[in-house]
Amino acid sequence: MSGIALPAPDPRILARKAAIVAELRRLVADPAAVIDDPVELAPYETDAFTAYRRLPLAVVLPSTTAEVSAVLAFCAREGVPVVPRGAGTSLSGGAIPQEDAVVVGVARMNRVLAIDPADRTARVEAGITNLAITEAVAEHGFFYAPDPSSQLACTLAGNIAMNSGGAHCLKYGVTTNNLLGVTLVLVDGSVVELGGAALDSPGYDLLGLVCGSEGQLGIVTEAVVRILPEPEGARPVLLAFPSSEAAGACVADIIGAGIVPVAIEFMDNPAIRICEAFAKAGYPTEAAAMLIVEVEGSDAEIDAELARIVAIARRHGVTTIKESRSATETAQIWKGRKSAFGATGRIADYICMDGTIPTSRLPEVLRRMDEIVRDYGLRVANVFHAGDGNLHPLILYDVNDPDQAARAEACGADILKLCVEVGGCLTGEHGVGIEKRDLMRHQFTEAELLQQMAVRRVFDPAARLNPAKVFPLDLGIAA
Amino acid sequence: MRLEPASEEAAAEAVRRLAAERTPVRIEGGGTRQAVGRPIQTAATLSTRALAGITLYEPAEMVIAARTGTPLAELERVLAEKGQMLPFEPMDHRPLLDSTGEPTVGGMVAGNHSGPRRIKAGACRDALIGLRFVNGRGELLRAGGRVMKNVTGLDLVKLLCGSWGTLALLTEATFKVLPKPEAELTLLFEGLAEPEAVALLCAAMGTPFEPSGAAHLPVGIGAARARTLLRLEGFADSIRYRADRLAAHLREHGPAQRTEGAESAALWRSVRDVLPLVEPGERAVWRLSLPPKRGAEAVAAIRTARACEVLYDWSGGLVWLATAEDEDAGRAAIRAVCERLGGHATLVRGSIDLRARIEPFHPTAERVRRLETGIEDAFDPFGLFNPGLLRAGR
Numbered sequence: 127m128s129g130i131a132l133p134a135p136d137p138r139i140l141a142r143k144a145a146i147v148a149e150l151r152r153l154v155a156d157p158a159a160v161i162d163d164p165v166e167l168a169p170y171e172t173d174a175f176t177a178y179r180r181l182p183l184a185v186v187l188p189s190t191t192a193e194v195s196a197v198l199a200f201c202a203r204e205g206v207p208v209v210p211r212g213a214g215t216s217l218s219g220g221a222i223p224q225e226d227a228v229v230v231g232v233a234r235m236n237r238v239l240a241i242d243p244a245d246r247t248a249r250v251e252a253g254i255t256n257l258a259i260t261e262a263v264a265e266h267g268f269f270y271a272p273d274p275s276s277q278l279a280c281t282l283a284g285n286i287a288m289n290s291g292g293a294h295c296l297k298y299g300v301t302t303n304n305l306l307g308v309t310l311v312l313v314d315g316s317v318v319e320l321g322g323a324a325l326d327s328p329g330y331d332l333l334g335l336v337c338g339s340e341g342q343l344g345i346v347t348e349a350v351v352r353i354l355p356e357p358e359g360a361r362p363v364l365l366a367f368p369s370s371e372a373a374g375a376c377v378a379d380i381i382g383a384g385i386v387p388v389a390i391e392f393m394d395n396p397a398i399r400i401c402e403a404f405a406k407a408g409y410p411t412e413a414a415a416m417l418i419v420e421v422e423g424s425d426a427e428i429d430a431e432l433a434r435i436v437a438i439a440r441r442h443g444v445t446t447i448k449e450s451r452s453a454t455e456t457a458q459i460w461k462g463r464k465s466a467f468g469a470t471g472r473i474a475d476y477i478c479m480d481g482t483i484p485t486s487r488l489p490e491v492l493r494r495m496d497e498i499v500r501d502y503g504l505r506v507a508n509v510f511h512a513g514d515g516n517l518h519p520l521i522l523y524d525v526n527d528p529d530q531a532a533r534a535e536a537c538g539a540d541i542l543k544l545c546v547e548v549g550g551c552l553t554g555e556h557g558v559g560i561e562k563r564d565l566m567r568h569q570f571t572e573a574e575l576l577q578q579m580a581v582r583r584v585f586d587p588a589a590r591l592n593p594a595k596v597f598p599l600d601l602g603i604a605a
Numbered sequence: 606m607r608l609e610p611a612s613e614e615a616a617a618e619a620v621r622r623l624a625a626e627r628t629p630v631r632i633e634g635g636g637t638r639q640a641v642g643r644p645i646q647t648a649a650t651l652s653t654r655a656l657a658g659i660t661l662y663e664p665a666e667m668v669i670a671a672r673t674g675t676p677l678a679e680l681e682r683v684l685a686e687k688g689q690m691l692p693f694e695p696m697d698h699r700p701l702l703d704s705t706g707e708p709t710v711g712g713m714v715a716g717n718h719s720g721p722r723r724i725k726a727g728a729c730r731d732a733l734i735g736l737r738f739v740n741g742r743g744e745l746l747r748a749g750g751r752v753m754k755n756v757t758g759l760d761l762v763k764l765l766c767g768s769w770g771t772l773a774l775l776t777e778a779t780f781k782v783l784p785k786p787e788a789e790l791t792l793l794f795e796g797l798a799e800p801e802a803v804a805l806l807c808a809a810m811g812t813p814f815e816p817s818g819a820a821h822l823p824v825g826i827g828a829a830r831a832r833t834l835l836r837l838e839g840f841a842d843s844i845r846y847r848a849d850r851l852a853a854h855l856r857e858h859g860p861a862q863r864t865e866g867a868e869s870a871a872l873w874r875s876v877r878d879v880l881p882l883v884e885p886g887e888r889a890v891w892r893l894s895l896p897p898k899r900g901a902e903a904v905a906a907i908r909t910a911r912a913c914e915v916l917y918d919w920s921g922g923l924v925w926l927a928t929a930e931d932e933d934a935g936r937a938a939i940r941a942v943c944e945r946l947g948g949h950a951t952l953v954r955g956s957i958d959l960r961a962r963i964e965p966f967h968p969t970a971e972r973v974r975r976l977e978t979g980i981e982d983a984f985d986p987f988g989l990f991n992p993g994l995l996r997a998g999r
């Protein structure tokens with residue numbers, strides 16, 4: 127694909143590569159923490175938005191906040207762009223570098239610094255993986271709630287930058303609702319603490335601003351997160367329906383009845399088939415649509431709540447009801463859903479869209495999306511977080527066919543425009559990155575974008591942190 | 606000069622005129638929290654009173670939007686009709702500040718006002734998903750939207766929530782809401798000393814039984830004996846079960862009494878609105894935000910310097926502290942203790958003289974303040990909105 131314009135590198139920076147690399151080596155304790163060999167740089171040329179790739183000038187993997195600070199201060203003096211990086215699982219190209227940029231990766235900073243069950247907080251270095259936080263606090267009976275499907279690999283730093291979500295966010299909220307504090311290194315190398323173990327902090331909510339800022343306001347090196355006590359138990363029920371409309375109406379009625387499950391996940395028929403072929407989860411492959419609804423509590427509470435949910439589902443013509451009766455069955459039901467992207471990747475290349483819509487528009491959006499995809503001569507599989515309207519249409523195509531690839535990209539853009547048109551947004555959890563940068567005008571007016579950019583400029587006047595992302599390039603960096 | 610625009614367009618036009626003349630303006634909602642912050646004087650006042658009404662309500666999506674001049678009571682009434690509520694239980698400042706008028710949606714958002722349920726369900730800023738606002742150039746802009754999950758662009762919603770009307774004139778706010786729980790039940794432990802009470806609350810918050818309120822009223826605060834309160838909300842059978850489990854888990858702290866229904870609701874209203882500290886009315890009242898387990902420790906340290914009465918909410922993470930309004934009303938001692946323990950303190954009630962003399966809002970670190978000043982310039986380049994409310998010189 128080549129639809130997204132990327133700025134040309136600054137030849138003056140490229141010419142100084144050797145000197146820059148030498149100075150970076152001086153700034154970090156471990157010389158191996160600076161990578162400049164093209165072969166070793168290759169893993170950093172893209173993220174999970176693999177259609178675009180460029181080798182960075184160099185990669186630095188600092189071990190301390192002080193090292194990050196020294197590197198940023200140096201890059202600021204030299205006018206070198208910096209691209210922050212966690213695990214590189216961004217689906218929007220948020221971590222894709224440019225040739226004249228230094229990638230600052232926080233993956234080595236992955237220690238747990240303190241766990242405090244009384245305050246229900248954990249202080250960690252930001253390069254820790256999402257799942258490792260839960261693993262670290264499990265012995266105290268706690269967990270970290272936001273659970274992106276990529277949680278085995280992705281870092282908290284990336285989660286904070288993207289304000290990531292996950293299947294269980296319906297009840298527990300997304301990253302921003304579970305983040306209490308960060309240590310942030312600003313572009314000039316100065317270090318600020320925002321928030322902490324208290325529930326709120328003085329002044330403007332800069333923490334809330336930094337969460338979801340896609341690496342453009344500073345580099346997060348440490349964080350304090352909310353941890354929650356493990357529920358007594360959790361059990362999903364699988365519900366299959368003869369139509370997407372019926373499944374959608376069922377979701378609306380569950381919520382309307384005052385029940386807030388931990389998760390309501392939706393899969394359409396193509397997604398059901400793909401996941402079943404891969405995970406053998408026992409999904410009903412003839413169903414038009416399927417929901418996985420999970421509730422928490424004691425056995426009795428779960429039984430009572432599932433009974434309420436099943437009664438509602440019956441009113442909507444549910445065709446299969448499969449309540450999990452054991453941890454194995456629970457894992458099985460979730461395995462299909464959690465491997466949706468991987469399973470899809472085995473049968474075709476795909477791009478994963480991430481728009482959010484008002485849930486009441488679901489049936490209409492599914493129908494129109496189907497038309498759009500068919501007009502482009504492509505196929506789509508839908509898996510998404512139904513409780514909050516965050517869609518993940520997977521547009522299937524063949525990456526080796528340039529024509530199909532171009533069609534897939536255009537098709538994705540049309541779907542996102544549809545999401546905005548019905549009152550939703552371009553991205554619910556994956557971020558804008560480069561992928562949706564040029565669509566931003568469909569959601570925001572120019573004045574709105576300039577207002578956001580004016581705030582960004584307070585942190586980074588020359589726009590050297592993660593440049594050429596999020597905001598359309600023709601707006602420049604000025605406002 | 607008093608402005609009362611009746612539409613967003615009129616509000617934007619009014620701000621454009623103020624900007625052209627460089628006329629600073631006080632933004633007024635229901636006027637129930639006028640006495641918070643540094644006293645300010647402006648040539649103009651802009652009231653949101655006429656910017657009123659629910660603009661969107663989709664019960665099945667759990668989303669509601671209203672113009673910011675809408676009385677909060679109206680928003681809550683409309684939600685209650687469909688068995689829903691704002692998750693964060695906003696505080697009503699009228700008793701504490703002895704003010705009149707109707708709290709508005711805008712005032713609540715501007716102060717990020719959140720009550721006891723915040724400990725479980727998050728603050729106003731967590732439920733707020735969209736804003737429409739007029740910046741200091743008179744441009745009518747949007748941030749966020751009406752969907753639950755939205756990471757498109759910078760999250761200006763968070764920045765504006767809790768900005769006390771100093772960055773922009775908010776014109777419309779959109780919230781995600783929750784079903785009203787079918788029932789509530791409060792477990793009440795009597796006679797605990799403050800450190801033990803805070804330990805109990807923190808232990809309770811570490812269980813899977815999901816208390817939606819965790820407060821402590823020390824000896825003499827509203828009753829002769831100290832009371833430690835844990836609230837459970839949900840379906841009736843579920844909360845009874847959780848109450849049993851929780852009481853068993855905490856039995857080392859003594860037996861727990863149970864209060865349900867209206868009586869329980871009244872208890873939490875008095876915690877939410879800090880009713881036991883309202884009188885005597887001439888005392889200064891501080892709001893301390895701390896790591897929860899530090900609550901009692903902070904109070905003990907402050908008591909070595911001065912006499913005070915306190916009420917704990919948020920498992921110890923929120924301490925309301927009433928003290929004599931002498932010289933600095935304890936500012937130096939209180940802020941020093943809070944900073945040492947990782948918290949901060951806001952003067953919520955104080956005379957006009959006191960609020961002019963000391964910074965009611967806790968100062969931020971120098972480098973952070975530079976960012977804040979930059980953000981103020983980015984939204985409000987002419988310094989029109991509520992100048993000087995948060996700190997001198999702005």
Ligand SMILES: Cc1cc2nc3c(=O)[nH]c(=O)nc-3n(C[C@H](O)[C@H](O)[C@H](O)COP(=O)(O)OP(=O)(O)OC[C@H]3O[C@@H](n4cnc5c(N)ncnc54)[C@H](O)[C@@H]3O)c2cc1C
Pocket residue numbers: 173174209210211212213214215216217219220221232252273274275276279280281282283284285286287288289290291292293340341342344345346347467468555556592
């Ligand atoms: C199979 C798969 C499933 C996924 N499922 C989900 C899901 O369920 N929910 C979801 O929300 N996302 C999901 N994602 C997307 C992705 O995992 C998230 O966006 C994740 O948060 C990225 O984390 P990372 O560590 O890989 O960050 P990276 O990809 O390395 O970087 C992401 C962004 O963060 C910035 N950044 C990185 N580190 C820092 C730092 N220290 N300071 C400042 N900025 C920084 C980068 O510049 C970039 O803009 C999925 C991705 C894949 C491949």
